[in-house]
Amino acid sequence: MWLLLSIFLCAPFFLNGSEIKKPLCEVIQVDSKNNSDMLLPLAIITDMDSKTKQKDSWYSTLRYGALAFSQNRTASFIHWLGGVNITSNFNFNQKSMEMSDLKIFNNRLLSVDDKIGVVYWLRNGTAIPWVISSTGNGSSSSPFKGEWMTIRNNKLYLGSSGHELRTFTGEYLNDDEMYIRVISGNGGMRVEDWISRFVKLRRAVGISFPGYMIHEAVHWSDVHKKWFFLPRYASKEPYNAATAYETGVNMLLSTSDCFCDTKVVYIGKHKPQRGFSAFQFIPGTNDEIIVALKTSEVPADPTKPFVNKIFSTWITIFKIDGTVILEDQALEDGVKYEGIEFANVFQCL
Ligand SMILES: *[C@@H]1O[C@H](CO)[C@@H](O)[C@H](O)[C@H]1NC(C)=O
Ligand SMILES: *[C@@H]1O[C@H](CO)[C@@H](O)[C@H](O)[C@H]1NC(C)=O
Ligand SMILES: *[C@@H]1O[C@H](CO)[C@@H](O)[C@H](O)[C@H]1NC(C)=O
Ligand SMILES: *[C@@H]1O[C@H](CO)[C@@H](O)[C@H](O)[C@H]1NC(C)=O
Ligand SMILES: *[C@@H]1O[C@H](CO)[C@@H](O)[C@H](O)[C@H]1NC(C)=O
Numbered sequence: 001m002w003l004l005l006s007i008f009l010c011a012p013f014f015l016n017g018s019e020i021k022k023p024l025c026e027v028i029q030v031d032s033k034n035n036s037d038m039l040l041p042l043a044i045i046t047d048m049d050s051k052t053k054q055k056d057s058w059y060s061t062l063r064y065g066a067l068a069f070s071q072n073r074t075a076s077f078i079h080w081l082g083g084v085n086i087t088s089n090f091n092f093n094q095k096s097m098e099m100s101d102l103k104i105f106n107n108r109l110l111s112v113d114d115k116i117g118v119v120y121w122l123r124n125g126t127a128i129p130w131v132i133s134s135t136g137n138g139s140s141s142s143p144f145k146g147e148w149m150t151i152r153n154n155k156l157y158l159g160s161s162g163h164e165l166r167t168f169t170g171e172y173l174n175d176d177e178m179y180i181r182v183i184s185g186n187g188g189m190r191v192e193d194w195i196s197r198f199v200k201l202r203r204a205v206g207i208s209f210p211g212y213m214i215h216e217a218v219h220w221s222d223v224h225k226k227w228f229f230l231p232r233y234a235s236k237e238p239y240n241a242a243t244a245y246e247t248g249v250n251m252l253l254s255t256s257d258c259f260c261d262t263k264v265v266y267i268g269k270h271k272p273q274r275g276f277s278a279f280q281f282i283p284g285t286n287d288e289i290i291v292a293l294k295t296s297e298v299p300a301d302p303t304k305p306f307v308n309k310i311f312s313t314w315i316t317i318f319k320i321d322g323t324v325i326l327e328d329q330a331l332e333d334g335v336k337y338e339g340i341e342f343a344n345v346f347q348c349l
Contacts, residue, residue: 025107025348030284038069038284042078043348044293044331045086045099045111045339047277048311058096059087060111062122063337064345067291067317069282076317076326084349088127092116092143097127100216101278102339103149105156106185109348110149111339112158117143119158119183124349131187133158136176138191145177147338148278152220156183162198162215168241170210197259201229204262205251210238216338217276223287228320229253230267230276230292242305245297248275252290252320265322273298274314274328277338282317291317294328295336313337 065080120127133144202213279292317326
């Protein structure tokens with residue numbers, strides 16, 4: 001297994017720089033009838049919030065490794081191999097590189113920033129701005145809060161947190177974060193109003209305004225013809241920025257395009273400080289098995305909820321019926337990872 005792992009992940013690296021052409025950055029394909037052990041290259045990316053600045057630039061760390069799966073798909077482990085810092089000078093109000101998702105689209109590894117509304121093409125240690133978007137319906141001067149990316153009909157769907165924007169004390173401001181963007185391969189962009197979709201989705205679990213459901217992890221499944229949502233936070237109580245960090249949830253919601261047949265499944269034990277920040281369906285599992293990241297941001301002193309937050313991330317694997325395959329495994333480096341993708345970084349970067 002280990003020999004296979006090193007050959008598998010490192011071969012393109014050794015070829016890089018020689019006369020042999022660098023392989024394409026490709027979506028990992030596994031035949032779902034394949035019943036042998038699986039070893040898949042995996043990458044995750046950080047959103048370190050205000051801790052991203054170093055001298056005159058900003059950075060995000062891409063960690064890479066491999067996910068191994070037993071023949072019977074009941075045992076799995078993840079082995080991390082290394083990291084790469086992606087740096088950029090591109091910023092908005094001194095904020096940058098707060099990466100919130102990772103997705104291969106048209107042979108490019110893309111990431112999105114939740115402060116500056118830019119979708120980047122990650123390449124060779126840098127982040128190349130590809131498309132930039134404003135928040136809301138397209139008439140705002142503020143940047144798009146990009147939280148999730150998924151692919152449907154060869155288009156990149158870029159979404160935000162999917163709830164009403166409020167003040168720190170919970171007063172309604174606007175619906176800007178309930179609009180999404182649909183981006184084509186050449187960078188053309190269309191706005192979609194998802195207000196009624198997000199409202200219907202949370203209503204399926206008995207939540208309505210001033211309660212909330214906040215999203216960072218959303219995918220379309222072509223196999224199931226359904227949208228899947230793993231919310232970060234949700235509560236029937238009114239939003240309060242000082243205590244929202246304790247409203248993490250363990251639900252998986254799925255619905256077809258009408259948002260009229262939402263089903264909910266609970267994943268593992270509910271730990272209120274942990275909520276989902278990203279996921280992917282594992283290749284070769286017919287979109288039956290998910291690998292997901294959970295994060296928490298807990299103030300060191302609860303009487304000062306907005307300063308000195310302690311960040312943590314866990315990785316977990318489960319079936320869409322709720323069966324847990326890999327319990328929350330801590331990443332133990334004190335940062336938040338908000339994007340995950342099956343990508344071979346030696347081919348993609
Ligand atoms: C099954 O997957 C493994 C590992 O990804 C690969 O080496 C093998 O060739 C595949 N087998 C078939 C029959 O596709
Ligand atoms: C599945 O495979 C793993 C690893 O090979 C093994 O430990 C486990 O007992 C197997 N489970 C079943 C239900 O066969
Ligand atoms: C990324 O940069 C940080 C800050 O300079 C440093 O501590 C860390 O070791 C770097 N990580 C990698 C993988 O180079
Ligand atoms: C990658 O970056 C290094 C320096 O950071 C540069 O020397 C090299 O030319 C770049 N390679 C490509 C293919 O852009
Ligand atoms: C967007 O929303 C603003 C304010 O709510 C409204 O005035 C404007 O007409 C809308 N624009 C579009 C393109 O829908």
